[in-house]
Amino acid sequence: MVQVRVNEGVLWVEGEAYPLRNISHVGQRVLEVDRRAAWKTFIQRSLIWLFVGGFLASFGVAAMLIWLAVHGFLIWQLVKVLNRPTLYGLVLNTSGTQRDAVWSTERDEITFLVGEITKAIGHPDIAQITYNVQHAVQGDIINQYGDHNVGKNQHSGSGNIVGSR
Secondary structure (H helix, E strand, C coil): CEEEEEECCEEEECCEEEEHHHEEEEEEEEECCCHHHHHHHHHHHHHHHHHHHHHHHHHCHHHHHHHHHHHHHHHHHHHHHHCCCCEEEEEEEECCEEEEEEEECCHHHHHHHHHHHHHHHHCCCCCCEEEEECCECCEEEEEEECCEEEEEEEECCECCCEEEC
16 A cells, blocks of 8 residues: 655655645556567467477376476466556656656556646645555566667656666
């Protein structure tokens, strides 16, 4: 759970402070599982493993059991990827810098926050809200553009993404 509150003209997301007067844009970001890429990877690995399995079949029953176990593992990996939920992020632009403030698995939580923060920006001195994001997401987010890896990004559920290589 991540607490988001507006108090005395400042938006607080856990320990991160954003003065309302410095926020130029509030919006959402959506991260969805690339199902096409997941299936493509699964099919490629399965075809390779099918070829290897044909070679292993000549070594007997034990080799076939190993082949079946590995193929079961490949299926488990596919199901695990396909069952990942869509993530919704609260995006804040301050002084030309875009920050992903909070991530949630529930779109309604982020949509509500966008509306409330926008209202608070219009009346920064009188706005007072506290909202607990119940479905906040913590963990790593990995972005890749094209064929080149841009590194691993870590996210705690609040604040900006921190990149590392």
